[in-house]
Amino acid sequence: MLVPPGAVVGLEAGETVRAESYGRKAADLARLAALGLPVPQGVALSFECVASLAAGGPMPELPAGLVRDGLLALRPSPEERAWGGPSAMLNLGACARTLALLTERVGVVAALRFHIRGISRFAQMVHGVEPEEVEALIRKHLRAGTEPDEAALRALLADVEALYDDAVGEPWPEDPGEQLEAAARAMALAWRAPTARILRQAKGAPGNAGLGFVVQRLALSLAPGVSGCGLLQLVSGRSGGPEIAGGFTLRSQGKEASTRTYPLTGQGAVETPGQMPLPPLDELAPAAVERLAAAAAQATTEFRDAHLVEFALEAGEPMVIDSVPVRRNGRAAVRIAVDLANAGVIGREEALLRIEPRSLLEHLHPQIDPAAPRDVFGTGLAASPGAATGRLVLSSETAMTAAAQGEPTILARVETGPEDIRGMHAAMGVLTLRGGMTSHAAVIARGIGVPCVVGAGDLRIDLRARTLTSPDGRAYHEGALLTLDGTRGEILAGAPAMIAPELGGAFSELLDWADAVRDLGVRANADTPAEARMARDFRVDGIGLCRTEHMFFDPERLTVMREMILAESEEGRKAALDRLLPMQRADFVELFEIMRGLPVVIRLLDPPLHEFLPQESEDLHALALAMDLPVEQVTARARALREVNPMLGMRGVRLGLVMPEIYEMQARAIFEAAVAVNRDAREPVVPEVMIPLVSANQEVVLAKARIDAVAAAVQAEEDVDLAFRLGVMVETPRAALRAGDLALSAAFLSFGTNDLTQMTYGLSRDDAGRFMREYVNRGVFTEDPFHTLDLEGVGELMLIAAKRGRTKNPGLVLGLCGEHGGDPSSVRFCKVAGFDYVSCSPFRVPIARLAAAQASLLVRDTADSVQ
């Protein structure tokens, strides 16, 4: 076999060292060297060369000086750094001549240490000697914590060489070229091992991913004086703000345990109890730190991202070993991208594309400090993000009392119902043992932005003992200090350190840029004036879903609602509805005032009526007493309303057609409110009325006729022109298939992807929690379809509906109003599918704004590349 052409190229060759031939590390080092940074002299070996080595091919010839004049480092260089690879081998070339040379340069102790490390590492990596055997020899000759002397090191070296001879069957090869070849071949073979291939394929590497090598002069970081290894970066990985961060370990070769880390500057010092603080490196070697900071700045510009430098000092002289992007959390990522764009290093669009939209959540809610210890005693579904600390309370009343005294609480319930809403408002966090992502607790908590964990089925509540007990038997009494992590779905003991939310600065700057780019509308799901205000603060393009039922959970209204439900006749229902009318109208007036100039989609009543009645028979008794009705009548009505599968029952437009007086009341409230708000002629409101749970066109035709009649009546009574739009919520597969019909009556279709996903999969979100984790872990579902829109099933139905709808009605407005509205890949899908807007809970609006901007950029780029 011959050495392939271009097998070896010097790192000084600059752009010739391409990542796709020599690997990313080789290419980056060549770029750093070209910047004039002190990169140790060396060469890159091509993928082809390494593959040939693995196949038994010859080692190419390296520059003679490189091999003869000192020790070497052999580093792997795959095409992408993330794909991993074998460990680097340092200290290659140990032989009598280099020992003498090194002794001259760094003294005999350091020289011996290089040699011993070189031989033992080689024995392990190339010949499979057990690390324990080497360690036993080290223990025999050296004492931990003391500086070794020459005699001990010479004895150790002799024993290590004997071990080598013994294990390998031949003496230590004195020829550096032979050592290098053997090491390179071993690493080349390791890259080909099946396990290694599987591992990197899991990280996205192709089956035939290549490996290159970098062979460099070794930095003599074990030398006396200010020698060692470290990292330096110019921004904080936690805030993204400017700060010299990193660390330095004296006389080391990279990361070594049991070595103390020197801070780089006085600001970076960390006190460790019981130990003298180490001086900062900029006191020991100020010029080196200055040079390295400049190097990090150069690398940042060169690589167009905040980069750190991995460096070595050789008696105070800095060398750049490598440079990689700074590790950062979500908040830091935003600050860094915005700062880079403002510094002109990257463009604003690139800044937008660099941020994972979901990471913006970290800005919106308090988070538990990632560095804080976590005493988790229970887990459930992460139903509403953010973290909160407070005293445990087991009833809504206690939560309200505590809130009145300014005491923060965590409300824990088996499950919540309408009667808990005020308690949920009063608490800092809500925990339920039952229920899924669309349970009452989850929906309400997300709506009001309270952290919430639901379905923590392993926990037990004992209302007699007033305790919350963990599966391992730890019992917390009411009043115990707990922390709820709604982002992760965990319940923690105590009060770990928190990081406050931060919505200004870089965060808001980035979103301004996003709004300038995006052309997909972002609306909010907001049910109450309070949520609408929150949505307006998040700068939405309107309300995409106002679920009117949540307006009825207020205690006073709930009472009237229950009177309506328990009424024996249409007249009785109408009487109760007449009392609800002014309340609903007042809600809408407030909502419309807040959302002036923006569209507001109001969904007519959707849930089955039994959701408004208590579940337990005691509560039904109490209700009967309060309403002055026979207990039998109340329980009979509750029983009659009970459903086997409430999700698939008498709700939505079915209720609207069977008891038309309900929708008529709601339509009247909407129209009267619109008339009232529009009187002053400032930015008029055009309400959008949405009919839920449609499965047949005739449902829309009949409901529309009644709503139009109410609109005509209000117009006549008020003597005004009333503009409104009527639309359909597409939640059933059948509505999607029949969208062509629906589009003839509807001005807009809004996809309720929560229910549409449930029905397309035949999977209740409330019940799926039991196995969803296992399903996703085992790859049955690639993703939880309630989090990420299922493009293959639900998505196809949406595409069918969009196409059929727009064919029949080209002006049809298309929106998405499920929780997927805040999921970036779903937002991208909506953009590609030609939708007009997405709507999501207020706290996910920033995610959707950024995702929409990214989608616009990506679609444009694809379009460009197609042309």
Add this chain to the structure above:
Amino acid sequence: MLVPPGAVVGLEAGETVRAESYGRKAADLARLAALGLPVPQGVALSFECVASLAAGGPMPELPAGLVRDGLLALRPSPEERAWGGPSAMLNLGACARTLALLTERVGVVAALRFHIRGISRFAQMVHGVEPEEVEALIRKHLRAGTEPDEAALRALLADVEALYDDAVGEPWPEDPGEQLEAAARAMALAWRAPTARILRQAKGAPGNAGLGFVVQRLALSLAPGVSGCGLLQLVSGRSGGPEIAGGFTLRSQGKEASTRTYPLTGQGAVETPGQMPLPPLDELAPAAVERLAAAAAQATTEFRDAHLVEFALEAGEPMVIDSVPVRRNGRAAVRIAVDLANAGVIGREEALLRIEPRSLLEHLHPQIDPAAPRDVFGTGLAASPGAATGRLVLSSETAMTAAAQGEPTILARVETGPEDIRGMHAAMGVLTLRGGMTSHAAVIARGIGVPCVVGAGDLRIDLRARTLTSPDGRAYHEGALLTLDGTRGEILAGAPAMIAPELGGAFSELLDWADAVRDLGVRANADTPAEARMARDFRVDGIGLCRTEHMFFDPERLTVMREMILAESEEGRKAALDRLLPMQRADFVELFEIMRGLPVVIRLLDPPLHEFLPQESEDLHALALAMDLPVEQVTARARALREVNPMLGMRGVRLGLVMPEIYEMQARAIFEAAVAVNRDAREPVVPEVMIPLVSANQEVVLAKARIDAVAAAVQAEEDVDLAFRLGVMVETPRAALRAGDLALSAAFLSFGTNDLTQMTYGLSRDDAGRFMREYVNRGVFTEDPFHTLDLEGVGELMLIAAKRGRTKNPGLVLGLCGEHGGDPSSVRFCKVAGFDYVSCSPFRVPIARLAAAQASLLVRDTADSVQ
């Protein structure tokens, strides 16, 4: 205006009298006349002529003799008889000359009666005189029950003529031509009235449907002697068997109240208490009856269907007034069609096409005699067809005790559970107050062929008082005699007369013909050996759905099943499953033996586990005691398994993947049973294993891997080759959309259209009962989609799936196994969509066989007509 060409044609003109120009009645009368039957002389007037009359056009000239020589009848003749039209007008042409003529022929009394009837009818029809005014005059001059004398009749005639003069403002027109023209114009205008048009359009008439007239010599059926009117047919309308049936009224002109009916033969005599029996007509006028019987036979051959003759006798001389198809019930229709085919009057294929498949249900179950009075005191859903009478029992135990004593019972429960199954077997009929068409009671009852009504929510059961109470307060104590009509969904007091089922004779002959024609397979849904035997009796092509869960409801197995569910660990579950294995295997051995040589699709466990546990806390306590487990453990497990929407929960393949040991046990039982049955090498069984509730292809891949492994293990253990097919039940919209993927792993797809309909509509069948009737009545849904396959939604998903599946796997077998398998229009859809088979409950197999034959004939005819 001119008289249109061809306005008048004589009935003797035969084929010239086309129904599309002169109306059906005219055409039929011409055909009867051409047969040589004694049809009174007359002419037909064309649609065009009648339309012209309505528009004020001239009356065409009629044969002079016809108008001058006697009284006339003017009869409407629309294109289809079903479209209705104005009433006929008899006795036209009353004038001095005809009075004299008639007096000569039939005597003065009969002549006067013709005249009086003619004038008063004309006054009412043409001039709107109130019938009460005429009746007052009749009451003044005649005494009911006595024969009028000439003097009284003359006085009456004078008063009637005076009334006419008074009301119309001019004297009675003596000119018969003038009378005829006025009557014809009035009838032509009546046909154009908007109400009349709407009425006939509701019956399928086009907007411009034409009306023709027949003008005939009047049969003088009021004459002395054996004169009168009657009907005669040669087959029974109830059995379809040969029998001279009909009746005759003396001296009448068609149907006249308060006239006694003479039987046609001695066999047809009906005794009326307190009255002397009338002599049969074949004693009074034997030649006439013989002639008329021959006429009916001729008409039957001529019109290729069992026809009756409407006749008049003029002093013993028969005349044929009309001939129409014999009215018949479903059973008679089959017998008639088969007899006609056997007599060579029609072909077998035509016989097949003449029977509405659904009407075959009448053959399969006892029915309440349609003639019996019905004392209905409650209604619910018609969950399982047939009628049964028995003593009311309110518990399954009582039903079993009564059955042991040979006492038939009707079991009434609020709802049923697994513990009621033996009681349901023991009862003759089952009634539940709760539940829908897929409730436990409904499914089990249909399976075992027991009449059942569910969801009778207006009834109340009081277990203390042991009563069943109707909404109007009627209370029936346990032991009361009740009748359940599962075909109509009614509960009746007492024991009305029944008609027994009849499966032999014409019924089975017709189905043999159907089998010879059809090319769509018909399988049965059968869960137990008993049902499989029943299916085999109905001559199925295999079992399309064996729901294995029903095998676990037997008390002994239920106990082991519950142990499995309550086990805390996989080992505990396996131990219980090991005990279930031999029981399941034995079931399958029996099933396979019964179904030798035919395919058997076995669906792996589908329902959620909580369906196997009791609902009530008392029952859970008892269960804990019986199992020797802590009550808390049992109730906690039951609570943990409870689901918000069980239809969309942890069931089907989800359960199969999370607890794989269940499917593994079932697969082993299936394979071991197949091996055992196939040992003797007679007609080997190839089991078809079906995975339920799939929504993602990976579910199939994972379940298949485990099932294949079990098959391999059984093959190795038994040292045999084991053939089986694995398939997927398509019940979720997503499975339909992803059928292309599924077809790569599956040998067959079977559409579970019950669940597919539920999910496509987002509509729980159990909860839909509450509003389905209203929805269908108001036309929101054109049909109940659980009865008739929704072609626009569910059907489209099936077509998508069929196309995608067959594209990827051209050999893919496609079946339908929901209740729609027994619905004729759904069967037709499956044929057109290229399916291989439908599968339905055993009792619907005959319907499906006939519907499949019809579909083949219709598809072939369409194909012929396309070529």
